[in-house]
Amino acid sequence: MKTVKTEEAIGMVIGHDITEIVPGEFKGVAFKKGHVIREEDVERLLRIGKENIYVMELKENEIHEDQAAIALGSLVCGDGVYYSEPSEGKINIMAEDKGLLKIDKELLYDINDLGELCLATIHGDRIIEKDELIGGCRVIPLTISKDKLDKAKGVLKHQKPFIEVKPFKALKIGLIVTASEVYKGRIKDKFGPVIAKKVKAFGLQITMKTITPDELEIIKKTILQYKEEGAELIIVTGGMSVDPDDKTPGAIKATGAQIISYGTPVLPGAMLLMAYLGDVPILGLPGCVMFAHNTAFDLLLPRIFAGEKIVRRDIIKMGYGGQCLKCNVCNFPNCPFGKC
Ligand SMILES: Nc1nc2c(c(=O)[nH]1)N[C@H]1C(S)=C(S)[C@@H](COP(=O)(O)OP(=O)(O)OC[C@H]3O[C@@H](n4cnc5c(N)ncnc54)[C@H](O)[C@@H]3O)O[C@H]1N2
Numbered sequence: 001m002k003t004v005k006t007e008e009a010i011g012m013v014i015g016h017d018i019t020e021i022v023p024g025e026f027k028g029v030a031f032k033k034g035h036v037i038r039e040e041d042v043e044r045l046l047r048i049g050k051e052n053i054y055v056m057e058l059k060e061n062e063i064h065e066d067q068a069a070i071a072l073g074s075l076v077c078g079d080g081v082y083y084s085e086p087s088e089g090k091i092n093i094m095a096e097d098k099g100l101l102k103i104d105k106e107l108l109y110d111i112n113d114l115g116e117l118c119l120a121t122i123h124g125d126r127i128i129e130k131d132e133l134i135g136g137c138r139v140i141p142l143t144i145s146k147d148k149l150d151k152a153k154g155v156l157k158h159q160k161p162f163i164e165v166k167p168f169k170a171l172k173i174g175l176i177v178t179a180s181e182v183y184k185g186r187i188k189d190k191f192g193p194v195i196a197k198k199v200k201a202f203g204l205q206i207t208m209k210t211i212t213p214d215e216l217e218i219i220k221k222t223i224l225q226y227k228e229e230g231a232e233l234i235i236v237t238g239g240m241s242v243d244p245d246d247k248t249p250g251a252i253k254a255t256g257a258q259i260i261s262y263g264t265p266v267l268p269g270a271m272l273l274m275a276y277l278g279d280v281p282i283l284g285l286p287g288c289v290m291f292a293h294n295t296a297f298d299l300l301l302p303r304i305f306a307g308e309k310i311v312r313r314d315i316i317k318m319g320y321g322g323q324c325l326k327c328n329v330c331n332f333p334n335c336p337f338g339k340c
């Protein structure tokens with residue numbers, strides 16, 4: 001450590017805690033060890049009586065924790081993500097806008113495996129709101145060798161920053177409600193309003209809606225017609241299980257769509273069907289989507305709206321974390337449901 005005149009110490013790092021006492025008002029640490037002295041700190045330091053202070057001397061290859069946190073943040077934060085000013089060596093990572101949070105877990109593990117660096121996040125593949133906290137990073141010691149940051153750069157050399165928020169696209173949505181009991185007026189449609197509410201959470205609306213009886217040919221024809229009319233997502237509700245009147249999976253298949261999965265390892269939502277007709281995603285939704293708080297549908301929807309192509313492995317992996325705990329107060333997506 002070396003002694004420096006306070007006025008000349010701007011940008012330097014305080015070498016020990018500095019206590020301030022204002023009788024009847026305050027006694028405590030005014031500046032912590034490791035604090036980088038700013039222009040506005042000088043007056044307060046002088047008021048505490050510190051005309052000279054001990055500052056840490058960084059070796060040529062050393063970097064202070066605040067700068068290291070910023071450097072790490074700029075390495076890992078990609079599109080749609082920003083980070084705060086450092087405070088006590090830590091930065092917070094936040095979403096610039098609402099969207100789908102993407103985090104490459106393996107790269108996060110590799111960074112943390114370097115030691116002395118700490119990067120913690122929430123789970124990815126979920127909806128995130130503007131300015132919502134995604135995670136934080138810091139270095140463990142007060143100073144760190146530049147080599148360590150070079151190693152982190154090495155890990156990410158051929159990768160883009162791996163924490164990002166993808167914006168949602170304004171997809172044109174076609175909804176087909178299959179239920180003879182609704183079609184014939186025996187009961188009111190309760191499924192359509194649930195889907196409308198769920199897509200509204202993404203700022204979207206149902207563009208086309210038809211109620212059909214449980215008849216394979218009619219359902220198939222309606223799907224093909226919606227595709228023709230430019231639907232970018234087709235949702236078909238009901239008729240997804242094992243009764244003789246459950247025609248939806250057969251109708252989707254009959255359109256020539258590629259079935260990614262009929263059945264998802266998610267409870268509730270096990271009977272969900274995911275398919276693609278060309279590049280248009282088709283979702284066959286089972287009855288549980290109508291009454292359960294959150295299902296496999298809520299896990300897939302943010303990814304589909306962010307324009308991600310869902311592959312079979314995505315569906316398979318949903319089994320880990322795929323059991324909803326049906327909590328009395330639902331905190332989804334801030335809960336284990338769907339976090340694989
Ligand atoms: N033996 C088995 N039974 C069931 C299975 C199974 O694997 N084996 N799976 C269960 C699961 S899990 C679910 S989820 C449901 C799936 O139901 P469906 O998608 O086939 O739904 P429906 O049979 O068409 O209808 C069920 C229920 O919901 C009412 N409904 C349907 N659509 C509407 C609408 N638009 N508005 C109002 N009400 C609607 C319908 O009248 C029925 O009461 O299957 C389990 N069974």
Ligand code: MOO
Nearest residue numbers: 268269270271288
């Ligand atoms: O599709 Mo049903 O879970 O699984 O209620």
